[in-house]
Amino acid sequence: MHDIDSRADTPFDPPIISRKGDDPVWKMHKFCWKDAGTWMPQLSAWLAPKFRKDGLRRLNPGGFRDLPWDDPEWLALLGRCLAAGIEYHAETLANALEFSILRTFHGCRTDDAGSYFREGLRLHDRDAMKQRLIAIVDQNDELAGMRTRLDISIAEVDITLDIGRLFVVADDTALLERAAHYLIYGSEWITAVLGRGRHVLLKTGVPTMIEVDLPLSVATPATRIAFARKMLSEWTRRTCNLPDWHAPIDFSFCLHENIPPAWVVGHSHPVQLRDPLERRQLYKSPRTRCAYCGL
Numbered sequence: 442m443h444d445i446d447s448r449a450d451t452p453f454d455p456p457i458i459s460r461k462g463d464d465p466v467w468k469m470h471k472f473c474w475k476d477a478g479t480w481m482p483q484l485s486a487w488l489a490p491k492f493r494k495d496g497l498r499r500l501n502p503g504g505f506r507d508l509p510w511d512d513p514e515w516l517a518l519l520g521r522c523l524a525a526g527i528e529y530h531a532e533t534l535a536n537a538l539e540f541s542i543l544r545t546f547h548g549c550r551t552d553d554a555g556s557y558f559r560e561g562l563r564l565h566d567r568d569a570m571k572q573r574l575i576a577i578v579d580q581n582d583e584l585a586g587m588r589t590r591l592d593i594s595i596a597e598v599d600i601t602l603d604i605g606r607l608f609v610v611a612d613d614t615a616l617l618e619r620a621a622h623y624l625i626y627g628s629e630w631i632t633a634v635l636g637r638g639r640h641v642l643l644k645t646g647v648p649t650m651i652e653v654d655l656p657l658s659v660a661t662p663a664t665r666i667a668f669a670r671k672m673l674s675e676w677t678r679r680t681c682n683l684p685d686w687h688a689p690i691d692f693s694f695c696l697h698e699n700i701p702p703a704w705v706v707g708h709s710h711p712v713q714l715r716d717p718l719e720r721r722q723l724y725k726s727p728r729t730r731c732a733y734c735g736l
């Protein structure tokens with residue numbers, strides 16, 4: 442559609458942003474952040490007609506830049522090579538991604554990952570969690586001291602962000618590195634209410650990473666734009682520095698609807714985790730298979 446030689450290398454009037462989700466490069470395309478081969482070629486093809494006349498010379502693919510992976514300069518560098526501003530391209534890419542599908546991850550502790558394959562992932566229901574908490578306290582005699590003051594303990598924990606929400610992340614690297622307590626203990630709210638008594642949560646279940654193929658149409662436009670910026674930054678770093686490792690982004694999608702079973706595509710049980718609630722002590726799960734794996 443665009444002829445590379447006919448593009449002006451001068452101030453540029455952006456074209457009208459294309460209709461959401463109608464971009465053939467991305468429509469129904471499945472990709473995984475960690476596996477750059479699933480999206481770098483597509484992003485290269487998508488970006489190709491958007492470069493200024495001397496854009497590739499400015500970018501200098503393969504020309505190493507001594508920048509941290511998360512330096513904002515990567516995005517700025519790409520912006521200087523493209524016609525129109527980088528924010529325009531981030532928004533256009535976000536729109537194009539609307540009907541693509543991203544592999545995402547959700548950390549939990551469960552006896553049976555099969556429940557996620559059968560029932561999907563549910564929004565945080567505080568009443569249901571409270572019933573689970575009461576059952577845990579009733580079943581564990583070492584928590585007997587909590588029984589009479591459970592309501593007080595609940596009132597003391599001010600975690601409300603997750604009510605009616607569900608979080609998945611684009612890269613499990615950061616989740617495993619910094620937030621493994623979701624896999625070690627399960628529910629963050631129950632863990633917080635139990636305090637030191639949280640060790641009872643280690644008696645059952647297996648640390649589990651659930652894999653979800655998330656249609657990006659369920660993300661908000663603002664979240665898609667933020668993710669598009671990560672992709673453009675990482676594309677630039679990879680194109681220049683040719684690294685053999687991916688940027689470990691800490692990127693969450695906050696959902697307001699349940700994830701249906703059809704989107705749940707895999708699970709795994711990490712063997713060793715660093716516990717952020719125990720000064721990053723090494724936690725080795727005694728079990729690495731759930732009922733769904735076959736005990």
Ligand SMILES: [Zn+2]
Nearest residue numbers: 554730731734
């Ligand atoms: Zn399993």
